[in-house]
Amino acid sequence: MIDDVTDRTGPSPITSDELAGELRPLLATGLIAFDVDGVLAPIVDHADDARLGDGVEALLSRLAAQACVAVVSGRSLRSLRELFALPERVHVIGSHGLESGDAAPLRLDAAEERTLAELAALGAVAVLTAGEGAWLERKPASVVLHTRLADPELGRSATEQLLEASARVPGAHVKPGHSVVELLARSTTKGHALLTLADNLGRRPIAFLGDDITDEEAFAMLGHDDVTVRVGGGESCARFRIADPAAVTALLHKLVAPA
Ligand SMILES: [Mg+2]
Structure with a gap:
């Protein structure tokens, strides 16, 4: 019913x-x-x-x-x-x-390219923090940290650190998901x-x-x-x-x- x-x-x-x-x-x-x-x-x-x-x-x-x-x-x-x-x-x-x-x-402007490069660098650090099973996906206007296969606790703390760091990047936009967090250079x-x-x-x-x-x-x-x-x-x-x-x-x- x-x-x-x-x-x-x-x-x-x-x-x-x-x-x-x-x-x-x-x-x-x-x-x-x-x-x-x-x-x-x-x-x-x-x-x-x-x-x-x-x-x-x-x-x-x-x-x-x-x-x-x-x-x-x-x-x-x-x-x-x-x-x-x-x-x-x-x-x-x-x-x-x-x-x-x-x-x-899709084409990014120069400021968006800079934002994306900064986000990619932060994402690479997050993958190391999250350890085995974590990986970084690169897309035309964003990077995505995947932690579904990582140790849950390490994945969570890597995600938290990444969110904190990316909040200081000008022009960054965040989309959280299921065991993923995406950082975009354009909203x-x-x-x-x-x-x-x-x-x-x-x-x-x-x-x-x-x-x-x-x-x-x-x-x-x-x-x-x-x-x-x-x-x-x-x-x-x-x-x-x-x-x-x-x-x-x-x-x-x-x-x-x-x-
Ligand atoms: Mg879906």
């Missing part, structure tokens, strides 16, 4: 079947957007080992043939293209909105990216499914007519909650099936 969607205690649990019913009216004029990791691709220990769930590539391709579909990820465009076989018709937004497959490549949110994409495409309303802390920024920016869905547990300001990436795959099956 679905709870009252105005309930302020959190998102209403919803099945894949019920969510397909919510999203079907959006196929004609809306934008259906997904975060990738933890939504279309099960979470894995090392980000480079992530792959789309079984059948997801074909399902996305079929969905994109009948609707406007986007993925909005914190990953760089390069990582998205290298790891995931995303169908050509799917609009791809990377780096939390700083990179778009539909736009010119961005997935919500802004989604709204801009929807404007450019002339599509409304927007549906967005995400599982990250950064996805909450998008949920908060979307309006009453939009459909926001948190995948998995954790506090959220989304309207609905579904269980896991397998439930998202089930949703895709329902959406592409004849009504």
